[in-house]
Amino acid sequence: MDRGAIRRRLAVGVAVLAASAVLALVSPGSAQAASSSCSGRKVRTLSFSTGSVRIYRHGDYVCAVTVPKKPGARRWMSVSVQARGGRPVVDSGHFTRRAGPVTVHAGHRCVLFRGSVGSGSVNSGWILC
DSSP states (O other): OOHHHHHHHHHHHHHHHHHHHHHHHHSHHHHHHHHTSOOSEEEEEEEETTEEEEEEEETTEEEEEEEESSTTSOEEEEEEEEETTSOOEEEEEEESSOEEEEEEEOTTSOEEEEEEETTEEEEEEEEOO
8 A cells, every 4th residue: 555545544534533523522412312212103292280291102112201391490200101901110209301211011902191290290091092
């Protein structure tokens, strides 16, 4: 290899390394936000006075997240998903942005969703049958 080819390859390597470093610095927040949410398509939103429960379905699985209307302040939040005949899966505590995600295998069974933020709450009843 001549010196010109070596310099070109070195320049391409440095450019790729610089581009990946820029992407690593820019995207950590968006990657974390995407990975901490439910996968699949949103099938329903259950709104209540202080927030909402967002429901997603991906194949035979359902997932839910409770989000407050005004994020930021640390307050009590919970989300619960229960497939008919199964036990509820719950995430609750003092959060600033969301409770969940919680996921269950629902198959073709009806599912019960519950969520709360502070004093407001919602109970879906058996849905997605």
